[in-house]
Amino acid sequence: MPEPVIELAGVHRDFPSEPPVRALDDVSLQVNRGDYLAIVGPSGSGKSTLLNVLGLLDRPSTGRYRLDGTETTTLGDGARTRLRGDRIGFVFQSFHLLSHRSVVENVMLAEIYGEQGRGGRRERALAALDRVGLGHRTGFSPGRLSGGERQRAAIARALMGEPTLLLCDEPTGNLDSRNTEAVLDLFDGLRAQGLTIVVITHEHEVSARAGRRVRITDGVLVEED
16 A cells, blocks of 8 residues: 555644643544545634644644655754655645746746756646646736636646645635636546645535545544544
8 A cells, every 4th residue: 555645643733832832732644645635623723733734834843744654753954845845735825926927937936946957847837737727828927817717827836846745725715606616626637636635724615525524623633524
């Protein structure tokens, strides 16, 4: 059996204060290759802290986190940065597209800080845009796109490095119902291609499309039916 993409075991995350704040409380979670997982919970429940741990943007106070079989908690900062760049694509509620750059140039920027050579960068960006159905918008500026198209451009940028894991933080929060449906259809297609997707959301419509759902409340994670 292949290694799980995500394996958390006994993870705590404490923040110093008086009294200390426990944002994650004994969290264990396994996400296998090709899973589509929704993480739901109210504001302040620990969703953002969990996302930061999963995305290697923060370290657990205690516990283990294996990403694609690699124990991450013992890695130095440089190794964590390289692993994050190689294995994880991020999609956020705000699209973070540069208005003065074309769509294809925005997608190409995903490789600026990576180890990929410049050769073939434009071709890889065009292929990523085709993958999300935006091959006809490559020369447009972001301001000429709908909200759903801008989010699809952001997803194409996240796919540039062929990540193992797509981490999405409220990816439909700025979209109307029609564009939400289009983005969720895209996630279904990416999952069918074998990509592992984790979505943090408060929207029932979004979580209902996932194959699994877990709820976090006061830092405690519980699997839902």
